[in-house]
Amino acid sequence: MTGTDGTRRIVLWRHGQTAWNLERRFQGTTDVELTDTGRAQARRAARLLATLGPDAIICSDLRRTVDTAAELAAVTGLAVTYDEALRETYAGAWQGLTHDEIMARFGEEYAAWKRGEPVRRGGGELETEVADRAAPLVERAAEKLPRGGLLVVVSHGGTIRTTIGRLLGLPSPSWESLGGLSNCCWSVLGESVRGWRLLEHNAGSLPEPVIGDDV
Template identity: 80%
Template sequence: MAHDSALRETYAGAWQGLTHDEITERYGEEYSAWKRGEPVRRGGGELETEVADRAAPVVLHHADKLADDGALVVVSHGGTIRTTIGRLLGLEPHHWEGLGGLSNCCWSVLGEGARGWRLLEHNAGTLPEPVLGDDD
């Protein structure tokens, strides 16, 4: 197991620690532009493409080290995971929002196919049957 700071959540600058209402009140124009999908440095922080620039190479580095039947588990935050998936799938950044958010304690599954990465499962939250540890 390795820890890598490149997998941290998006830095949102002056928005960090503010509630949704505080952000819309203080930074309404910037917030609206971000919601429209414009590349915005929320609060002077990172662009989504910059998050993908730092996170996707970490995933690729560790995936390249896997055995053919190996699995890599990456734990991070929703925004970082969404942008990284978008980058790995080769989607244009304005399409990343189409992946939707990742709920707490949920996961996505990607696999490598002949033509690159494929999204096999997204925002999953239930374990496959039978559940490990079940006493049936």
């Protein structure tokens, strides 16, 4: 998976399970810890990702991502660089509420968000603002990779989706079409002559080589 053809790759890895995930409670920038299951998910995923031979790890500074990244650092010996630019979307008054509570209190706002309209959820950040802070950081880190290198970005579902959308050059209303990431699953971007390309999405096992006409 590391670029035997000399291309760089980015693995965008979502954190493990938290209690708020189980409760369908909107986390945003609230600093919620992993559950025991989340830690086990991180250990399993880290063993898989380590076999790809990553060259660098960058990570959100919230505990659920810090503890997830620590499992990969432990098996690779790599240092982790933390940056608040990789935090989840700040969602103001939505944070701490379940999705049912959000729909009851902010129904029109919630529906507009799901339609892909620019919405400051709970008075928080726009998705484009999240991409503005996260995507450039990921690009700068990728530029430092050696030829054929692999960067692991440990972040949050919403931030990963907006970052992928921005790096692929997709219009922001279509970012929701990428779908969410399960806990401790990842997506993979690869360099191509036309820019970044989505190679894997919401994966939980090692990617297989693409064999065929679309390589």
